[in-house]
Amino acid sequence: IxxxxxxxxxxxxxxxxxxxxxxxxxxxxxxxxxxxxxxxxxxxxxxxxxxxxPISKSLPEPSVTSPASIPTDVSLSELAARILSLPSNRNIVPYGAVNSAPELLPIKKLNRILASVSTRANSVANAYSPSAGMDELRRQIARRSFESGVNAVSEDVIVTCGATEAINLCLRAVAKPGDTIAVESPTYFGNLQTIESLGMRAIEIATDPRDGVCLDALAKAIKQHRIKACLFVLNFSNPLGSIMPDETKKRLVALLARAEIPLIEDDIYGDLHFGAARPKAAKAFDSDGMVMLCSSVSKTIAPGYRIGWTLPGKFKSRVEILKRTNTLTTPTLLQLAIAEFLESDRYNRHLRAMKTAVAEHIERASVCIAKYFPTETKITRPAGGCVLWVELPKSIDTLVLHKKALAEGISISPGRLFSSTEQYGHCFRLNCGHQWSNRFETALKTLGKFTEKM
The missing domain is CATH 1.10.10.10 (Winged helix-like DNA-binding domain superfamily/Winged helix DNA-binding domain)
Structure with a gap:
């Protein structure tokens, strides 16, 4: 080699x-x-x-982040709305929002299942489901949880309208407006917006691009501040793509249990692993019910179905009450369709094909970045998920790059979106959830030319 x-x-x-x-x-x-x-x-x-x-030795990984780690009010909604409220245009190269390409999703199979379920369960499908969700889907979620090391039964599961509602309900179950929530740095802006919408504050914790949240930094923050809950993406985080080793997850759960701090674990990317075995969820090491696992099928099967779930542990009763007052139920027909898809081997076959395509895109994009971008550029090396994090020289403002790129029909997500204090102004995220084509190489070449001139 x-x-x-x-x-x-x-x-x-x-x-x-x-x-x-x-x-x-x-x-x-x-x-x-x-x-x-x-x-x-x-x-x-x-x-x-x-x-x-295909990783060039000239492009190292970003260093461990070093946020200020003080509680801050979140005010991202205006910036996010300005950047993300783009007109729907298929001609735009979709490197911005993390949406899986339609060609990678099992749309035809789901349509057939949906039609079949609609005919077979006509009266049931048109009725309200129980607030906690349909038993058929809850059983499949519990069954698949074993693959992430979680020993669950259907009664542990509450079905939600996507992972966003799951996280919203879990935050409301354990915290109130004004409370401080610990997050990775950088972290997914959607989670920051949820914290903002609930009137809560965020405290960013130093994060390793490979191994995730630094436990020493978290322990220090717990001693110095009154942290009410932690909201982490431990398997293939967004935007870094980091994965916390199992032994570190075990230590994290123990640390938070001693401090009596709930962990809200967003595991939406856990199934998108490129290796042989699915990584464990932190919930697998939870014996006290303090880990609230959240996930959905939005990144792997059907983003438009808005089917998510949570295993909220000891907070289940509170979360179920909040679910009833929030959206009451989740659409019955869509729950039944997803349950049938998960029950067969279709899901595993689909995942294999999807992961192969995404892994190839990440690899090829990495080669292009090494080829076309400034030599000081750094990129992450994710072992799963569907995003790449690119760190440019500090003189480059990626908000300006975003505007230039958009004028050329290319969308990206500027780094400021991923921090409650608008750090990472010289970084940006790429969505690699698409089949690779020359169109994407041309886009990266264009971005590289822009960065060389900035």
């Missing part, structure tokens, strides 16, 4: 073939590939094997 014999994107020999040619055990061959993967030289693609990573 280092001598260029194997080039970025090349497929590595299979583990079995490597075992035969090098006359070593399968276990040894596998461990060798794990070492190469840990050194960022190769990457596993779902159901496809190992490939040489």
């Amino acid at each position: 280092e001598e260029g014999v194997l080039r970025p994107g090349d497929r590595m020999p299979s583990v079995r073939k490597l075992s035969r040619t090098e006359r070593v055990s399968m276990s040894t061959a596998w461990q060798a590939y794990m070492l190469l993967e840990n050194r960022d030289l190769i990457r596993a693609r779902p159901q496809s094997g190992f490939y040489v990573r």
Whole structure:
């Protein structure tokens, strides 16, 4: 690899073939590939094997972030509305909002299921569902939770209108206006807007682009400030794509349990892992009911269905009351359709294809950024999810870059959106949830030209 014999994107020999040619055990061959993967030289693609990573050595990863870590009022709504309220235009290269491309979603299969369910369950589908959700869907959510290490039963699940409502309900169950919520830095602006809408404050915690929230920084913040809850994306965070190691998740849950601070865990990207095994949720290490797991099918199956859920632990009764007064129920027909899709093997087959496409996009985009952007540029190296975080020289204002890009038909998400204090003005996020094509390379080349002139 280092001598260029194997080039970025090349497929590595299979583990079995490597075992035969090098006359070593399968276990040894596998461990060798794990070492190469840990050194960022190769990457596993779902159901496809190992490939040489197209990451230029000249583009390092961003450093651990260092926010001020003081409670602040959030005032992102105006900025977010100005940037994100773009006219629907298919000609715009969609690197901005994290929306999975229609060609990567099982739209036809879902349409067939929806029609079938509508016919078979006509009277049921047209009635209100229980506030906690339809039993059929709650069972499937509980069943799939085992893959993330969570031992759940259907009664633990409350179905919501997307992950946004799940997070909203969980925040309201454990905090009130004026309370302080700990978040990663940078963090998803949608979660910041939810905190803002509830009149709460945010405190940003230092975050490692690979391993997620720094526990030492969190422990220090807990000692210095009255933190009411934590809202973290621990598996493939948005926008960094970081994944907290399982052992660190275990320590995080223990730290917060000692401090009696609830953890609201947004696990919406957990299924989009590029490796062999799905990462565990922090909820898997929760024995006190203090972790409130939230997720949805918006990034993997059907964003328009608005089907999400929460496993709120010891706060279930409070969350269920809030659900009744918030939206009462979640659309019955859509719940039944998603339940049927999850029950079959369709979901796993669909995920394999989707993850392969997204992983390829991230890899190819990384190559283009290394090729077209300034040499001081830094990029993340996510092992899952669908976003790339790009850090430019500090002299470059990505709000200005956003405007220039939009004029050329390219959308991006400027870094200021991802901080309650509008940090990261020289960074931006790319959505890679699309099938790669020359259109995206042309867009990145254009962005690179802009950055070279700024």
